[in-house]
Amino acid sequence: MIDVRSRAFEHLHYFADTLGERPAGSPANHQAEAYVRESFQSNGLAIEEVRVPFPDWSLNSAQLIHAGRSLALSANPFSPACDVTAPTVAVSTLPELEAANITGKIALLYGELSSRPIFPINFMPVRLDRDIAINKLLIEKAPAAVLAVNLHPTRHIDVIEDEDFPLSSATIPVAEGNYLLQHVGETVHLRIDAESRDSHVTTLIGRTAGNPERRIVVSAHFDTKFNTPGAQDNGTGMAVLLTLAEMLAGRDLPIGLDFVAWSDEEFGAHSDTAYVERYRDQFPQMMCCINMDGIGPRAENTTLTMLAQSEAFEQQMHDITTDYPAVVWVDPWYASNHYTYFANGVPALVLGSLTMDRTHQPDDTADWISEAKLDEVTRLVLDIIMAIQDQSTDWTRA
Numbered sequence: 001m002i003d004v005r006s007r008a009f010e011h012l013h014y015f016a017d018t019l020g021e022r023p024a025g026s027p028a029n030h031q032a033e034a035y036v037r038e039s040f041q042s043n044g045l046a047i048e049e050v051r052v053p054f055p056d057w058s059l060n061s062a063q064l065i066h067a068g069r070s071l072a073l074s075a076n077p078f079s080p081a082c083d084v085t086a087p088t089v090a091v092s093t094l095p096e097l098e099a100a101n102i103t104g105k106i107a108l109l110y111g112e113l114s115s116r117p118i119f120p121i122n123f124m125p126v127r128l129d130r131d132i133a134i135n136k137l138l139i140e141k142a143p144a145a146v147l148a149v150n151l152h153p154t155r156h157i158d159v160i161e162d163e164d165f166p167l168s169s170a171t172i173p174v175a176e177g178n179y180l181l182q183h184v185g186e187t188v189h190l191r192i193d194a195e196s197r198d199s200h201v202t203t204l205i206g207r208t209a210g211n212p213e214r215r216i217v218v219s220a221h222f223d224t225k226f227n228t229p230g231a232q233d234n235g236t237g238m239a240v241l242l243t244l245a246e247m248l249a250g251r252d253l254p255i256g257l258d259f260v261a262w263s264d265e266e267f268g269a270h271s272d273t274a275y276v277e278r279y280r281d282q283f284p285q286m287m288c289c290i291n292m293d294g295i296g297p298r299a300e301n302t303t304l305t306m307l308a309q310s311e312a313f314e315q316q317m318h319d320i321t322t323d324y325p326a327v328v329w330v331d332p333w334y335a336s337n338h339y340t341y342f343a344n345g346v347p348a349l350v351l352g353s354l355t356m357d358r359t360h361q362p363d364d365t366a367d368w369i370s371e372a373k374l375d376e377v378t379r380l381v382l383d384i385i386m387a388i389q390d391q392s393t394d395w396t397r398a
C-alpha cells in the first residue's frame with residue numbers, strides 16, 4: 001500500500017519547491033510535463049498528448065520614470081518589449097476610452113477599466129462584452145503603451161495578461177496610480193525589456209486499460225501564473241492526481257480512467273480547444289470529470305460542487321460526503337478545466353477550497369498545505385470512483 005500522505009507531498013514539493021513557477025510555454029512547464037509523463041509511464045498508463053504552440057515569455061527588466069522619479073510597476077505577462085517616452089491620458093470608463101485620443105500616447109487605465117482583470121481576446125470560456133470592447137478600442141486606437149492601476153491595496157493582480165494582446169502594457173500599484181493621476185498629461189518614460197520565444201504546451205492524458213466505453217476523467221493542471229510557486233494552485237491538485245494514478249493504474253476496474261494533466265489552465269485555455277477537437281467523439285463515453293484545483297490549505301475546507309449532473313448522481317455524492325464532515329458543498333464555479341467537460345455535456349465534480357486568496361501570489365507555498373487535506377481529497381475521489389464504477393453514462397448525466 002502506498003503511503004498516500006507522504007507520496008502526495010513528494011509530488012507537491014517537486015512542483016512547488018523544486019520547480020516553482022511553471023507558466024505555460026516555459027522550460028519549467030516542460031519539466032513539469034516530463035515529470036508527469038514519467039509518472040504516468042512508470043505506472044503503465046497509455047499516454048496521449050495534446051500539444052499546441054504557446055510562447056515562452058520572459059521578463060528581463062521594467063522601468064517607469066516620471067520627472068526623474070522611478071515608479072513601481074509590473075510588466076504584464078506577454079507584454080512586447082518597449083522603450084517609449086510619451087504623455088499619459090487617463091481613462092476610467094468605456095465611454096471615456098471611446099472619446100479619448102490616446103494614439104501614440106500612454107493610456108492610463110484606472111477606476112472601472114482597471115478594477116478587475118480584462119479577459120484575454122481569445123479566452124473562450126469567458127466572453128464579456130466589456131472586455132471585448134476594451135481590447136478592441138485599445139488595439140484600434142494604438143496607444144504607445146498601456147498602464148493599468150491595480151486598485152487592490154495588497155494583492156498583486158495583472159490587469160492584462162494576454163499572449164494575443166499586441167500592445168506593451170504594465171500594471172502599477174494603486175499608490176503609483178494615485179501619484180500619476182496627479183500628473184496626467186505629463187510625459188513618462190516606460191521601458192519593458194522582455195522576450196518571447198516560440199514554444200509549446202502539452203497536455204498529457206494517461207489512460208488505464210479499462211473499458212473505454214465508460215470512463216471517468218480525473219483532471220488537474222500543472223502550470224502556474226508568473227511569480228508564484230503554485231502550491232495550492234495547483235501543485236496540490238497534481239499531487240493528488242499522480243497519487244491516484246499510482247493507486248488505481250493497476251487495479252482491475254469495470255471502467256476506464258483518464259488522468260488528464262493540463263498544461264495551460266492559467267492563460268487562454270488553448271489546450272482545451274485542441275482537446276475538444278480531438279476528443280469530441282469520446283465525450284459521450286465520459287461518465288464524469290473529477291477536477292481538482294486549489295485544494296489543500298490547512299486553514300480552510302475542501303469544497304465540492306457539481307455541474308451538469310443527474311439528481312441521482314448528486315444524491316449519491318451527498319451520501320458519500322456525509323463521511324467527510326469537513327468537506328463543504330459550494331455553488332458551481334465556472335472556471336478551471338472542468339469547464340471543458342460540462343460545456344460538452346459531461347457531468348463535472350469539482351474539488352477546491354473555500355478561498356483562492358493566496359493563489360497566483362508569491363506566497364502560495366507548500367507551508368500552507370496540509371498533508372491531511374490532500375489525504376482527505378485522495379480518499380474522497382477513491383470513494384467516488386468506487387461508488388459509481390458500475391453506473392452508466394446516462395445515469396450520471398442531467
Ligand SMILES: [Zn+2]
Pocket residue numbers: 221233234265293294336
Ligand atoms: Zn488553478
